[in-house]
Amino acid sequence: MTDNPLADYFAALDRLKRRRAKINNDAVAIEAGRTKGSIKKSRPAFAELIAAIEAAAIEQAHPRTDQIARLTRAKETVSELRSQLEASYARELSLLAELYELRKQLAGLAGGKVLPIRGADRKARLL
Known part of the structure; x- marks a missing residue:
């Protein structure tokens, strides 16, 4: 003191x-x-x-202007990332639907006797 x-x-x-x-x-x-x-x-x-x-x-x-600017940028970034996530979900759903349709077509063409591409069963069946 x-x-x-x-x-x-x-x-x-x-x-x-x-x-x-x-x-x-x-x-x-x-x-x-x-x-x-x-x-x-x-x-x-x-x-x-x-x-x-x-x-x-x-x-x-009173909040400072730089803090307000940082908050605004963060909100914009979150909004952009959220829209990118939604777009990726839409792409994935589209690809899953296409895969389902192609597997259905393949099963119809092969008469329902399609061997699995992966797995231990395939090796056993080939031998």
């Missing part, structure tokens, strides 16, 4: 800003090593400090 108690409070306010912790009179007082409620509006010595705390709290309450 320094000789000037207000310097401790202002240093505490700066630490809270850097940590992006919730800023109010009690938080600043506790961060400065004082008791909760030690910053009172009725004391003229704290007028400048209280104004700085209120300004920091207002600044903290």
Whole structure:
């Protein structure tokens, strides 16, 4: 602690800003090593400090423009990825339907006696 108690409070306010912790009179007082409620509006010595705390709290309450831009980009990315996923599902369903039709055709042409392409049964049948 320094000789000037207000310097401790202002240093505490700066630490809270850097940590992006919730800023109010009690938080600043506790961060400065004082008791909760030690910053009172009725004391003229704290007028400048209280104004700085209120300004920091207002600044903290409004989201920053870079955060809004990041959020907008993230939402656009999610939307794009979701549409790509839907398109891939549509392609896969189309390919499955085509495969089903081709297997049905093959079974009809071969008279229903089609050997499996994979598996242990195929090796046993070939021997």
